[in-house]
Amino acid sequence: xxxxxxxxxxxxxxxxxxxxxxxxxxxxxxxxxxxxxxxxxxxxxxxxxxxxxxxxxxxxxxxxxxxxxxxxxxxxxxxxxxxxxxxxxxxxx
Numbered sequence: 001x002x003x004x005x006x007x008x009x010x011x012x013x014x015x016x017x018x019x020x021x022x023x024x025x026x027x028x029x030x031x032x033x034x035x036x037x038x039x040x041x042x043x044x045x046x047x048x049x050x051x052x053x054x055x056x057x058x059x060x061x062x063x064x065x066x067x068x069x070x071x072x073x074x075x076x077x078x079x080x081x082x083x084x085x086x087x088x089x090x091x092x093x
Contacts, residue, residue: 030093034083036067041090046076053079055090 031040042054051074052061064071069083078091 029088030091032088032090034067034069034085034088039067039069039081039088039090041079041092044074044076044079044092046074051075053090055079 039055045052052059053074055066060071062071069081072082073080078089081088
């Protein structure tokens with residue numbers, strides 16, 4: 001008998017360049033002290049097509065950078081960032 005070929009294995013995704021391998025789960029806060037200053041979420045204007053957030057008084061969208069952190073996603077109640085210490089989620093109070 002012949003055996004069926006094994007299904008292809010998924011290629012593991014490398015960790016984000018800025019996150020250490022042991023970064024752990026995201027931290028959920030409304031403001032955070034980070035290297036170079038602090039990040040404070042002031043508000044979110046959410047739409048599926050063009051979400052925006054107000055962080056440190058600046059309007060930002062996905063892909064924008066603040067204090068070494070990249071905006072990964074904006075949701076109706078939170079903003080996910082990726083930085084040198086790993087994932088960080090800013091939530092509305």
